[in-house]
Amino acid sequence: MAGRISLITAALTFLTLFLLLPLISVFAEALSSGVGAYFTAIADPNVQSAIWMTLTIAAIAVPANLIFGVCASWCIARFDFVGRNLLITLIDLPFSISPVIAGLLEVLLFGLNGLLGGWLSAHNIQIIFALPGMVLATIFVTFPFVAREVIPLAQEQGNEEEEAAVTLGASGWQIFWRVSLPKLRWGLFYGVLLCNARAMGEFGAVSVVSGKVFGETDTLSLAVESLYGSYEIQAAFAVASLLAMLALVTLVLKALLEFLHRDELAAMKRKKAS
Amino acid sequence: MSTEIKISHVFRSFSSHAVLNDVSLTVREGELLALLGPSGSGKTTLLRLISGLDQPDAGSINIGEDDASARHAKDRGVGFVFQHYALFRHMTVFENIAFPLRIRKAGKAEINAKVEELLKLIQLETLAGRYPAQLSGGQRQRVALARALASQPRVLLLDEPFGALDAVVRRDLRRWLRQLHDEMHITTIFVTHDQEEAFDLADRVVIMKDGRICQEGTPIDIYRGPVNPFVHEFLGESNRLAAHISNGVVTAEAGFALGRAELPDGAAEVFIRPHHVVPYPSSSGAWIVARIAATGAQVRIGLARNGTLLESAMTADALLDSDLQAGGTAAVHFTGGTVFTSQGGEPVRLSPLPVGN
Numbered sequence: 001m002a003g004r005i006s007l008i009t010a011a012l013t014f015l016t017l018f019l020l021l022p023l024i025s026v027f028a029e030a031l032s033s034g035v036g037a038y039f040t041a042i043a044d045p046n047v048q049s050a051i052w053m054t055l056t057i058a059a060i061a062v063p064a065n066l067i068f069g070v071c072a073s074w075c076i077a078r079f080d081f082v083g084r085n086l087l088i089t090l091i092d093l094p095f096s097i098s099p100v101i102a103g104l105l106e107v108l109l110f111g112l113n114g115l116l117g118g119w120l121s122a123h124n125i126q127i128i129f130a131l132p133g134m135v136l137a138t139i140f141v142t143f144p145f146v147a148r149e150v151i152p153l154a155q156e157q158g159n160e161e162e163e164a165a166v167t168l169g170a171s172g173w174q175i176f177w178r179v180s181l182p183k184l185r186w187g188l189f190y191g192v193l194l195c196n197a198r199a200m201g202e203f204g205a206v207s208v209v210s211g212k213v214f215g216e217t218d219t220l221s222l223a224v225e226s227l228y229g230s231y232e233i234q235a236a237f238a239v240a241s242l243l244a245m246l247a248l249v250t251l252v253l254k255a256l257l258e259f260l261h262r263d264e265l266a267a268m269k270r271k272k273a274s
Numbered sequence: 275m276s277t278e279i280k281i282s283h284v285f286r287s288f289s290s291h292a293v294l295n296d297v298s299l300t301v302r303e304g305e306l307l308a309l310l311g312p313s314g315s316g317k318t319t320l321l322r323l324i325s326g327l328d329q330p331d332a333g334s335i336n337i338g339e340d341d342a343s344a345r346h347a348k349d350r351g352v353g354f355v356f357q358h359y360a361l362f363r364h365m366t367v368f369e370n371i372a373f374p375l376r377i378r379k380a381g382k383a384e385i386n387a388k389v390e391e392l393l394k395l396i397q398l399e400t401l402a403g404r405y406p407a408q409l410s411g412g413q414r415q416r417v418a419l420a421r422a423l424a425s426q427p428r429v430l431l432l433d434e435p436f437g438a439l440d441a442v443v444r445r446d447l448r449r450w451l452r453q454l455h456d457e458m459h460i461t462t463i464f465v466t467h468d469q470e471e472a473f474d475l476a477d478r479v480v481i482m483k484d485g486r487i488c489q490e491g492t493p494i495d496i497y498r499g500p501v502n503p504f505v506h507e508f509l510g511e512s513n514r515l516a517a518h519i520s521n522g523v524v525t526a527e528a529g530f531a532l533g534r535a536e537l538p539d540g541a542a543e544v545f546i547r548p549h550h551v552v553p554y555p556s557s558s559g560a561w562i563v564a565r566i567a568a569t570g571a572q573v574r575i576g577l578a579r580n581g582t583l584l585e586s587a588m589t590a591d592a593l594l595d596s597d598l599q600a601g602g603t604a605a606v607h608f609t610g611g612t613v614f615t616s617q618g619g620e621p622v623r624l625s626p627l628p629v630g631n
Contacts, residue, residue, distance in 0.1 A: 157363075160356055161363070163327050163354075164354065164356060164418075165373070166326075166327065167350075167425075168353075168421065168422070168424075169349070169374055170374075174377055182362075185364070263405070
């Protein structure tokens with residue numbers, strides 16, 4: 001009993017110290033000069049542009065990785081092909097490479113002096129120091145999140161439900177929408193949440209390729225850093241509080257969905273246990 | 275429209291391993307047929323070929339008048355029930371059964387009526403809102419069957435339908451399935467490795483081994499006349515004895531007479547079922563009663579003679595009448611058996627010698 005209490009205490013202390021206190025201090029600092037100053041900081045056109053930038057990047061990167069994750073899990077779980085293991089390993093690559101290196105690789109590829117730089121500038125296509133580059137960097141960094149969540153699930157679930165659907169008269173398209181996708185939906189959901197969180201919070205890779213033109217190629221994460229760097233502490237925390245709120249909204253959304261589908265989730269857990 | 279299934283000269287290999295080797299089989303309309311064989315004999319593969327989930331390397335499969343191989347699995351009108359049910363885990367029982375109806379865009383009223391009817395048939399009306407994970411194995415199996423029936427299949431294929439269930443549920447479900455078949459008369463093939471199940475349930479049994487069909491026939495015919503030692507052994511326990519024949523008398527290599535068989539002199543292999551081994555107490559008998567084990571209505575008796583062991587079975591009542599005692603001596607009379615000569619060819623029934631010989 002004493003052991004249990006001390007363990008719980010330790011866990012709670014740890015959580016308070018490393019999660020709760022920082023979160024509170026973000027909001028405390030953001031509001032330290034009053035609510036007016038808080039909204040002024042957020043209403044700043046440069047910050048507004050950073051918000052749009054962040055949302056735009058996430059809105060492109062997350063669906064891209066969602067589609068990729070579904071395709072990859074479909075291939076890996078259904079077919080045994082040459083290069084299957086290589087594909088599984090490659091998916092993990094972004095986890096093992098520092099995001100900054102990922103950004104640098106992109107500069108080397110698409111930058112003015114890069115491999116494709118000459119061709120791109122000849123055709124007036126700007127990737128580096130512009131939105132496309134930032135989106136690409138974010139896709140690369142968040143690449144594994146959906147796939148990693150969905151592939152094991154797809155492998156565990158196997159192919160039998162799809163085969164059953166075929167014998168019941170379903171076409172390939174019907175099977176995909178009515179069977180394959182729904183049975184993976186919780187994996188997809190968690191994968192998308194993680195992917196989204198990372199896409200909005202990504203700093204390293206995006207920082208390298210953005211060029212940090214304040215008000216143009218700035219995301220929320222980058223804005224926090226540049227504001228903090230120019231001693232606008234309160235404004236930096238105000239922007240940081242926006243990111244924190246995005247995280248909180250995500251959590252609430254997750255809890256809400258889990259609550260609405262609690263029967264189904266309980267049934268799935270029971271099946272796993274049996 | 276006929277629903278006879280005609281399989282001719284079908285071959286199927288997986289990475290150079292022949293799983294089906296020249297299989298031909300006709301399943302009559304309205305028949306309940308069992309594919310019986312040990313694991314790896316190709317029976318599930320055959321089922322998958324009929325359903326269209328897999329394609330034969332050579333040969334043809336016809337369902338009724340049409341060439342099934344020309345049709346995609348989804349258009350074959352084949353209901354398939356998987357060993358592990360393959361229910362849609364994200365759908366309720368109701369939605370699982372409604373699936374084939376929704377696929378062909380049936381109206382709401384039709385779906386409700388049809389699903390209700392099937393739920394009634396499988397006696398699970400109260401569980402329509404459950405998810406598969408909330409059902410027992412037997413219930414899942416019934417839902418899988420109802421779902422297959424909802425697609426109004428011409429033929430029904432069941433892959434080890436009772437394989438994952440415990441003994442009592444299995445027996446109940448088996449009876450229920452037989453009853454269902456007698457009402458609906460859908461041409462049905464089911465795969466099993468359980469001899470008792472096949473014989474209990476099927477109109478006709480097909481025995482497979484190593485991708486070939488060994489024997490097909492009614493349960494009674496197969497049980498009485500197994501064509502080779504494999505079938506004989508597969509159909510139930512038997513005593514296997516090396517023997518030789520001279521002047522029509524079959525004698526075990528261990529040196530005791532077994533019976534008579536009209537066969538030329540030479541070596542042979544004799545299979546004798548436990549109930550054809552009849553021991554009786556005899557002070558001059560050469561057998562020792564090593565063991566008497568009551569297993570219910572049947573009693574099993576182990577007999578030993580110079581290292582030869584025989585398994586005998588009789589009813590508990592017969593044992594009481596016989597005065598056999600564990601540890602006592604006994605003589606043995608063989609009332610039947612099957613003789614396979616080393617030249618191959620048709621097996622011959624062993625006819626008993628006069629008692630006391």
